[in-house]
Amino acid sequence: MFNLYILSYAGGLKMVKLGFRSFFTSVFLAAVSMSFMGCAGSLVQQSQTVRVSPVSDEYKLDGNLKGKTYILLAETSTGQEQHRSAVSDSLAKALAESSDPSSPMRFETKNNGKKLVDLSFLGFNGMDIKPANLCGEGLEVLSFTDLTNKLNERDLTHRHAEMKEFYQENGMFRRSDMEFLADEIGADYIVLPCLLDIRRWSKGRFSVGGVRFLQTQVVSGMLGMEIWDTRAGRKVFSATSDITIASEKIKEEPMSMEEAFKRAWYGIMKELPGHVPPLAFPSINTAGIIEGPNSPEENKTQRAVEKSNSTVGEVAKATGRP
Secondary structure, three states, X not given: OOEEEEEEOOOOOEEEEEEHHHHHHHHHHHHHHHHHHHHHOEEEEEEEEEEEOOXXXXXXXXOOOOEEEEEOOOEXXXXXXXXXXXXXXXXXXXXXXXXXXXXXXXXOOOHHHOOEEOOHHHOOOOOOOOOOOOOOOOEEEEOHHHHHHHHHHOOOHHHHHHHHHHHHHHOOOOHHHHHHHHHHHOOOEEEEEEEEEEEEEEEEXXXXXXXXXXXXXXXXXXXXXXXXXXXXOEEEEEEXXXXXXXXXXXXXXXXXXXXXXXXXXXXXXXXXXXXXOOOOOOOEOOOOOEOOOOOHHHHHHHHHHHHHHHHHHHHHHHHOOO
């Protein structure tokens, strides 16, 4: 006979004997419960750190991006070259969506109909997956594909290759090359994405009899972005983002790396000077009065109005008027 002893804290700490059948039943119910959780959605956690490189006031971006902004092909570390196009395309989509929610290049934010379980009230970080709120007036985002077509139309690919080669050797763009892009294809800004590291792995969380019921899918990466003003010949913004996303799932389903790219760009774009944080809705108590230390005068006015309305009501009752 198989017996299992566990500790119970029902009415005091004591040892409880659990038979094989009871143990198997408990495991089965736990597996079924987690299956229902898996059908309802995924538990996603995220950790992100954004570092903005210091730029003096004379050179930094002092407002919103405007004009034609071209996305260059991403720079990557050795062994990550296969992700260059995906990184550039994800940046173009993220920038377009952050500046214009109706853009056709926007990301699909419904997660293919799957729900995400938000446990932020328990202290988990990472459900802030909304795009930045940038002013898109006068901004035109063009992907690396658009840049490629523009250069090929004018037979300028060799000049672009020389520009990128100089950057790879020196870590900067020549002013003459940027002015050339401004004159030939009307580029006002060029944005260079960089993929410094990306990893993806999975591990089993819970298994019974060799069958895994819960999988943790993890994607961890480090991305960077540089914005260059082509007409002034200056690097006006530079930042990196370290991001790790962990998703608890029932199915053997890997997490998309593009999801990590997208969230990394969102975090960086929220550090741009043109980003406007969303307005917080004021809390209102049961009396209909706006709470908070920043609106004492509004509360006084509101109380005066309510007191006046109450007085009018009492006078109407006394006179018998409706």
